Amino acid sequence: MNELTIIFTILFLIPAIIVILSLIVASAKKSVRNQLYEFVKDNSQALKNLRELNKSFSFYDVFLPSETHTYDNEIFYDSISCRDYLIYQLQFKQKEVFEQCRRVSYNRKQYPIYKQKISEIDCFGSFGTIPDKWNKVTLESIEQEIFDHEIKRPTVDYTISVALYCSQINGRIITSKRETFEYDTIKRLINRINDRSGYFYNDKDIWDAICRVERGKVSNKMRFSIYERDGYRCRKCGRSGRYHDLEIDHIKPIAKGGKSVYSNLQTLCKRCNQEKGDTYYGN
Ligand SMILES: [Zn+2]
Structure with a gap:
């Protein structure tokens, strides 16, 4: 062997062999692990019972909505709370909200029964015949891991989260606020929203919230294009x-059901x- 061959061997061949060997060892380890998992999945009595149970229980998927809005006008952002924004959205979404709540309440009733049945499964560690080379304790810990993973966890709480952002006119977010509302609160709000005669809401607190959000829908961009x-x-x-002498007016006032859309501004x-403002409330 000449010197060059020796250098080549040391620099390239030996590290390459080390890498290849460690890959072989790793893949062998992995394949033993896979075999253990496959064995447990196929032979655990507890898992078989769990799967039977899972087949007999079905839970609803629940969509938990989140509402977000970005204000490019600090005055509107400050005057509108997350609760105001939720109230406004609930005017249009209560049907969907009730449907999701129906699903949640079904899940809520079924889940304790399901959990009770799960707790009655007591045949852990029963795999039939275990190959000699494998340790039962390892198999049991794998069984527990798969079991926990396969337990169903339905949604049993209905919430709506609201996030409001305040941005500069170029879109950069300056600040934000967020709040999560529970079902009981949402339901109370919906009842109050539905308490109305024609355009008029009997609940002033609700009505004021809706007006604030409706007024806040006029973004700065919209304002200048009008x-x-x-x-x-x-x-x-x-x-x-000049800009500061001009204001945006709702032609049909918000108080009479007017919306913040181009044709109504x-x-x-x-x-x-100001003269007009004396005649109408809410504009
Ligand atoms: Zn004028």
């Missing part, structure tokens, strides 16, 4: 003004808006 559409002039008296000067 000024632009109206030529930066008051649509009532025709006066043109117009530019008014401060004075005309």
